[in-house]
Amino acid sequence: MTTILIVDDDQNVRKFVRIYLTEQGYQVLEASDGMDALRVLEQERCDIAVVDVMMPYMDGFALTKEIRRRYEIPVILLTAKNQIEDKEQGYEAGTDDYVVKPFEPKELYFRIQALLRRYEKSSGEPVVKIGGTVINKNSYEVQTAERTFLLPLKEFELLFWLMSHPSQVFTRDQLIEQIWGMDYEGDDRTVDVHIKRLRERFAPLTNDFHIKTVRGVGYALEANA
The missing domain is CATH 1.10.10.10 (Winged helix-like DNA-binding domain superfamily/Winged helix DNA-binding domain)
Structure with missing residues (x-):
């Protein structure tokens, strides 16, 4: 089963995303901040991470850089900001996609599907x-x-x-x-x-x-x- 890690300090957002993605057949793990997310990744195999930008201890940009350094999984950044500078910083950190809050869960679902297909292709026979x-x-x-x-x-x-x-x-x-x-x-x-x-x-x-x-x-x- 495909496992998705949701990283957000807002438990309501985590619950909202978890309920929808679970209904679509995914296993969903949660983390409340970047440090917590790294602990989860050390213990569990995850196929994709959905990461909020604004979090305490370690923000989404820093977490994305760490995920890029340690793991070969796609990352989607969630943010309430819709400014080109934030998107630029996110892509420089290594994110694969960017979703602006508020968002429809179906949009996030489609983006997750597309990224998983893309990574499946890229990890195949070179x-x-x-x-x-x-x-x-x-x-x-x-x-x-x-x-x-x-x-x-x-x-x-x-x-x-x-x-x-x-x-x-x-x-x-x-x-x-x-x-x-x-x-x-x-x-x-x-x-x-x-x-x-x-x-x-x-x-x-x-x-x-x-x-x-x-x-x-x-x-x-x-x-x-």
Whole structure:
């Protein structure tokens, strides 16, 4: 069962979040401040931490830095502040996402789901191979036709995701959520542009795979026999 650590000095917030997430099938652990959270993490295996910014003894920024230093789990920061400086400080501390209070529990639930999927992907096999094409997530290199490429980040992540799930069809919305994140506010045509670039790069070089358009749905990467 997936275990979520909720860290907030407001017991009402902890109770509010715990009740909702428990109803969704998660196991929820609680901590009232940063020091308490570190003690819980030493004793229990947690899959994700939801951390309030303003807490006594150790605030959310400091706790996030410690979690980043010690553990490989995603972190969502909760805050009552909606200023860009606070978000900047949070991302510099290493948070994966940021939710502003007051929030709907369903929004937090969706963000938790998205981050868990993203970490499951990133913790998987770092090297994927189709035919003679090899994509390496550790070095961010793609090797094909005796050539090595360093792709732009989003092109790389999109190709890695598609090669990791050959023949699986993804909608544009699914690809945006997976590659660009839930907060992306651009046009879904971005997916089309990146697919076009990948086709233009690799079609002249290799017949190992092709990216197929599934009309009315989205895209799928097919390995050529």
